[in-house]
Structures are given as structure tokens and as C-alpha cells.
Amino acid sequence: MNQTYINIKCFMAKMGGNESKIWIEKFRPQTFEDIKGQDKIVERVKAFVELKNMPHLLFAGYSGTGKTSLSLVVAKKLYGENWKSNFLETNASDDRGIDVVRNTIKDFARTKAIGDFPFKIIYLDECDSLTKEAQQALRRTMETYSNTCRFILSCNFSSKIIDPIQSRCTVFRFKPLAKEEIKKIIDKIAKEEGLKISNSAIDSLYEISEGDCRKLENILQSCASISKNIDDKLIYDIVSQAKPKEIKEILELALNSEFVKARNKLLDVMLKHGLSGLDIIKQIQKEIWNLDIDQTKKVDLVDKCGEIEFRMVEGSDEYVQLEALLASFSK
Amino acid sequence: MKLLTEKYKPANLKEVVGQEKQLKELLKHVKEKTPVIIWGSVGNGKTCSVYALANDIGYEVFEINSSEIRNKENIERIVGNSLKQESLFSKGKIILIDEVDNFSGVKDRGGIQVLAKLISKAKFPVIMTANDPYDKKLNDLKKKCQLIKFDDLKNYDIVNFLSYICSKEGIYAKREVLEDLVKSNRNDLRACINDIQVFVNKKEITLNDLDLLGKRKKEETIFNSLSIVFQEDKGINVLNVFEDVNANLDECFLWIEENIPLEHKGEKLRKAFDYLSRVKVYDGRIKRWQYWRFLVYMNALMTIGINSLKDGNMRFVNYKRSMKPLKIWQANIKNAKKKSIAEKMADKVHTSVKQSIKNFEYYKNFIDKDVSNELELNDDEISWLNNF
Numbered sequence: 001m002n003q004t005y006i007n008i009k010c011f012m013a014k015m016g017g018n019e020s021k022i023w024i025e026k027f028r029p030q031t032f033e034d035i036k037g038q039d040k041i042v043e044r045v046k047a048f049v050e051l052k053n054m055p056h057l058l059f060a061g062y063s064g065t066g067k068t069s070l071s072l073v074v075a076k077k078l079y080g081e082n083w084k085s086n087f088l089e090t091n092a093s094d095d096r097g098i099d100v101v102r103n104t105i106k107d108f109a110r111t112k113a114i115g116d117f118p119f120k121i122i123y124l125d126e127c128d129s130l131t132k133e134a135q136q137a138l139r140r141t142m143e144t145y146s147n148t149c150r151f152i153l154s155c156n157f158s159s160k161i162i163d164p165i166q167s168r169c170t171v172f173r174f175k176p177l178a179k180e181e182i183k184k185i186i187d188k189i190a191k192e193e194g195l196k197i198s199n200s201a202i203d204s205l206y207e208i209s210e211g212d213c214r215k216l217e218n219i220l221q222s223c224a225s226i227s228k229n230i231d232d233k234l235i236y237d238i239v240s241q242a243k244p245k246e247i248k249e250i251l252e253l254a255l256n257s258e259f260v261k262a263r264n265k266l267l268d269v270m271l272k273h274g275l276s277g278l279d280i281i282k283q284i285q286k287e288i289w290n291l292d293i294d295q296t297k298k299v300d301l302v303d304k305c306g307e308i309e310f311r312m313v314e315g316s317d318e319y320v321q322l323e324a325l326l327a328s329f330s331k
Numbered sequence: 332m333k334l335l336t337e338k339y340k341p342a343n344l345k346e347v348v349g350q351e352k353q354l355k356e357l358l359k360h361v362k363e364k365t366p367v368i369i370w371g372s373v374g375n376g377k378t379c380s381v382y383a384l385a386n387d388i389g390y391e392v393f394e395i396n397s398s399e400i401r402n403k404e405n406i407e408r409i410v411g412n413s414l415k416q417e418s419l420f421s422k423g424k425i426i427l428i429d430e431v432d433n434f435s436g437v438k439d440r441g442g443i444q445v446l447a448k449l450i451s452k453a454k455f456p457v458i459m460t461a462n463d464p465y466d467k468k469l470n471d472l473k474k475k476c477q478l479i480k481f482d483d484l485k486n487y488d489i490v491n492f493l494s495y496i497c498s499k500e501g502i503y504a505k506r507e508v509l510e511d512l513v514k515s516n517r518n519d520l521r522a523c524i525n526d527i528q529v530f531v532n533k534k535e536i537t538l539n540d541l542d543l544l545g546k547r548k549k550e551e552t553i554f555n556s557l558s559i560v561f562q563e564d565k566g567i568n569v570l571n572v573f574e575d576v577n578a579n580l581d582e583c584f585l586w587i588e589e590n591i592p593l594e595h596k597g598e599k600l601r602k603a604f605d606y607l608s609r610v611k612v613y614d615g616r617i618k619r620w621q622y623w624r625f626l627v628y629m630n631a632l633m634t635i636g637i638n639s640l641k642d643g644n645m646r647f648v649n650y651k652r653s654m655k656p657l658k659i660w661q662a663n664i665k666n667a668k669k670k671s672i673a674e675k676m677a678d679k680v681h682t683s684v685k686q687s688i689k690n691f692e693y694y695k696n697f698i699d700k701d702v703s704n705e706l707e708l709n710d711d712e713i714s715w716l717n718n719f
Contacts, residue, residue, distance in 0.1 A: 020679070020705060021699075021701040021702045021705055022676075022679060022680060022697075022702055022705065023697075024680050025679060025680050028681075063686065068681045068682075072681070089681065091677075091682075091683040091684075092683075093683040093684075093685050093686075125681075125682075125683060126683050126685075131618065131619060131621070132619055132620045132621060133621055214682075214690070215690075215693075218690055218693035218694070219693060221693070221696070221697045222693045222696035222697055224697070225696050225697040225699065226696070238693070238696065257596065257597070259592050259600060260592045267655065267658060268658075271658060271659065271662035272662070273692065274666060274669065274688050274689070274691065275689075276685075276689065279689065308608070311608060311611075311612050314612060314615055314616075315615035315616070315618065315619050316608070316611040316612045316614065316615040317611040317614065317615070319655070320588065320604075320607050320608055320610075320611045321608050321611065323588070323604055323607070323608075324601075324604040324605055324607065324608035326604075327600045327601045327603070327604035327605075328601045328604075328605075330596070330597060330600055330601070
């Protein structure tokens, strides 16, 4: 009995399947063909793997568009079963300091690949949160160990990566997934999990996920944990949990010159739900259109949102930026 | 020759400049023997009021000030004894402990704790003075005391009092000269009187003379600096105002951020927060590029930027401390379990912890028995999730 289970497990691993119960893992693409919406990029990268040679790569694009998945596929195709010993995955936003570059990465980079492979791969996710110092250190490491090691860097905004690194990499820009691609993914999951999803629910899923596959699958699994029949209402129930309705109240307070109440509530909401400034500003921007103020004022405020969002993306403290935005609501 | 500050010390409560309401309150507490902390800016009459009050009601003052070592043993000995002993000639007694916020962390170790214990048993009224009641050292002590804030003295009152002194001393000074003197001393009456001392033999004070005195550099309390940044309209170099404050730039930022709404509304509120927003943009650039010269711009926006929005009226504003750091700390404690679950999830699904926390509202819906096994969640984490 036990033996059979192990056999099945091995079989699945060989097939490249994944026994995870978490859908974003369970349905993670296992082959180049599985990766949706980035055909041209996949084609180029696949050629690198076939040649067993590739330059350093920089993957830029929004989350949930396939950057990590493609890197994992590269490793699995290149190294086969033992891919884990030649592939280092680190996350720059969690250990963003220079130490990770100096220690973890260097230690891994300085030894030769295991097996008959020309190089190891280091996948460094969310590189835009590396400090300039760390990026400078990284640049040296990339040069020094280019004999034994290739880097795949991933980031949301390539503008945050220093030029010397960009010039050492082939840059690929990942697009948010188009509607047909999202639909294909939904169909596949529905079939395997036995879900019934209405047509309008598919439209809603596309709109809400904004071409972010990770978000899509998280919403779907959340819905499925409640019912196998997924309609608009269920989706919006799930999503509104993740989107506190307090945002509207905050904006109304600010409009009525209750600035102090508005900002206190804002802080409470951010802390309670663990929301980042960028999460909040997206919702504020959408909510502005529903406010009871004249059109010109709306446009001014949305413009202000854009400026504030830019400042956040540049790396400024988020709470103060949102306060500045709320202050511009008051009469 | 007596110093002017001694000569013109108030002999009774009527002679104290300003603080009418506070003095009534103080008198009441002294009669009820409740311990009191009087706090407020330097030189606004805290200590001399205590002496004036003692004079009025025929008590003697037993003073312990920062010139003595105020560690555990000494406080126990001096305060402990005097709290028990009857006063000479059986007069009433006030124990005055000056500048409690100046207890040194090392040399006066344990002094404040002993004090906090002793005062609740005191048979005599205990009065303490402080500049900064928000000093963490004072937390225990504050719980057992009444706090009375002595307001900054009004320009008008100080100038009147100074002209009185000048006329008594036969010194000629125009009112505008005295007004400038008050301003350059930031409404510190004692400092003003000390400055006049310099001119006792000269018989006249002119504007030029004031330059001779030089700037009195002192550790500004944050309250003082805030009123300068928000309200000061001439005479003082606003740009350097945070240099003398015993707080770093981040803390000063929090104070400004918290108190802008108390000073400004509407368009000026918007403008002020726009400056603060820019400050943090520079801060981000410093962290990113490790280019520290941007500090200059941060400071300029926080001081002169904010100051440029003033309306020219000086007024008293009760500045508040920001509760933001406390709230964040509490939230972190509350969210510790969430974070540890998110970390395990992040590891499993190839994302950053940040991403994982962001998606937690979804995860929590579908972390069932199977998924929690897969994540190897412990019992604590599972029960936290069930209560979520």
C-alpha cells in the first residue's frame, strides 16, 4: 500500500506534475508549452535551453505573468530531476540587503555546476527592491562568476535596475495575460476541479485579476472552497473581503474636511488588513469615480493619485504619501 | 551685588508672571498633599513659583536639584528621611525635586523608581519640575502624580515685566528692543533678565547691543521647535531648529506629521503634506542610492517649507505625540502568526513573504486540513487561523 503511494508520487514527479493542494503550485506550468501569453519570450528562452547556453536574463513585468514559472521550467528542462542542486532561488524583497549578494549568492556562484552542465542558474526575484549598493555588488558578482553561473533577474519595473546590470542582461518584458489566455487557464482548472463557472463569472474573473494569473488562481481556489458553482456574486463576495469597504468611508471623511479622522481610519485599515500603500491607492483611484463631486475635481484627484503612486513606486514611505493624497481631498 | 534674577524673584504668588490658573491648581494640590509634576519650557517660572507659594503659606522648601547625585541610595536617604521628619520649628514643608527629567541614566540609576515608591507615602507635599514630561523615564512617576503645564509666558507679559525691572534699575530701553530680546530668548524670562544684567552699568540698551549677546544655544524641547517651525515669523533661523532638539530627524518628522492638522486646514494642509511627501521621496532616494546629501533637502522642506505656510499669528497649540509607532507595534504583535503562516506559504509557492501577506485574504479561505499539512503549520497557527 505504502509502496504504491510512493510509486505514484515518483511517477507524478517524473511526469512533471505537482501534488500540491495549493492551486498556484498545482497548476504551475511544467513545460514551455504550458506557459500562456508570452509566446515570443518562451520561444527565445527555449532556444537557449536547447543550445545549453544562455546570457544573463532580466525578466520585467507585473506579478503573475509567468516570470518565476518560466525560470523554473528552464531549470527543470536544463538539469532534469536534479534541478534543485543547480538552481538557487532567492527573493530580494525579503532579504534585500547587500548581505544576500555577498554571502548566499557568492557562495552558490563560486562552485561548479553538479553533473555535466556548463553553468548553474541563480534566480533572483523582485530585484527592484535591492538597494543600489547591493546592485553594484551584484554587478561585480555577475562578471566574476560568469564562467560558472547565469543569472535570471526578475523585477516589476526594469527602470529600478541600474544600467550596468541591464546592459549585462537580455531583457524580456512580460505582458499581463490577455483575455483568451485567462479563459484557457480557467477552463483547464474548471475541468480538473469539477467547477461550474458561468460566462459572466469568467468576464468578472478576467477584469478583477487584471491579467495576473496568481491572483486569478487564488480567487478561484477561494471561491471553490465555498462552492463548486461559481457565479458573479460569489466572486465579488470573495474579492470584497480582500478589499475593505472602509476606503469609501475614508474618502468621504477626507472630502468633508475630517482629515484627522480619515487618516486615523486609513492607518487602522492598513494595519488590520496588512495592506500596502499600492493596494490602497489602486482602490482609492477606482473609488474616486463613484464620489459625489464634479467631474473636473475627479480628474484632478485621479491625476494626484498618479503622482502619489509614482512617488511610492520610487521607494518613498507609503503612509505619508497617502496622507498627502487625503489632504488634497479636503476643501 | 545681587543678581537681578534673585533680586526680582517673586516673593509671593501675586508677583509671579502669568500662570494664574496653574498656581491655583498647584495650591490646591499642595494643601491636599498630592504629588505634582510641573512642566513647561525653560525659564517660565516653575521653580520660583514653588518658592513664592511656600512663602505665601509659610512653608519651608526642601530642594533637591540636579547638582546633587540622585541615585537610589541618596534619594532614599534624603527624600526618605525628610518625608518622615517634622520640619524645624514645626513649619510645614514642601519637597521640591527640580528637573526630574534630568535624572542621569547611569549616575542616578534607580533614583526615579525609588522616588515613585516614596512619594505615595509622603507626609509632605512633593513638587517636581520637568521640561519634557514625555520622557520615558518618567512613566512610572507620572502615574502617581498630577501634571500641571506651565504655559510659555506671553511676549506682552514678559516685556512689561522687563520694562519694570529696567525702570527700577535706571536702564533706558525702548519697547521694541525688549520685544526683540524676548524673541531671541524664545520667551525664557530668566534668560531675558540675565541679559539685562549685562547692561546694569550701561544705563541704556539698544538694538545693536543685542547682537553682542549672541545666540543662546540650548537643547530645544520638541514643543518649542514645533511652534517655531509652524509659527515663527522673524528673527530665528528656522532651518537649524531641529539641530538642538534631542530627537532624530525621523522623530521630528513624526511630530510634524501628527500636528499639521492642528495648525492648517484646506489648501495649506494640502501644501504642508505635499512637502512632507517630498521629504519622504528624498528619504527613499537616500536609502536607495546611499546618497546622504539629500538630507539637506529633507531638512529644508521640513523646516522652511512648513514655516512658509504660517499666518503670522503666534498662538499656543497643544502639540500631540504621534500614536503611529505604537499602533504599528501592536499590529505587528497581532499579525505575528499571520506572518509566520505567510512565510511558510511563500516558501511553498515561490513568492516573497511580502507577496504572500498581500494574498493572505485569499489564502485564509482555502487553507484546509490538506493545505495546512502541506505547509506543516503548527497547532498554534492552525488555531489562530480558525479564529480568524
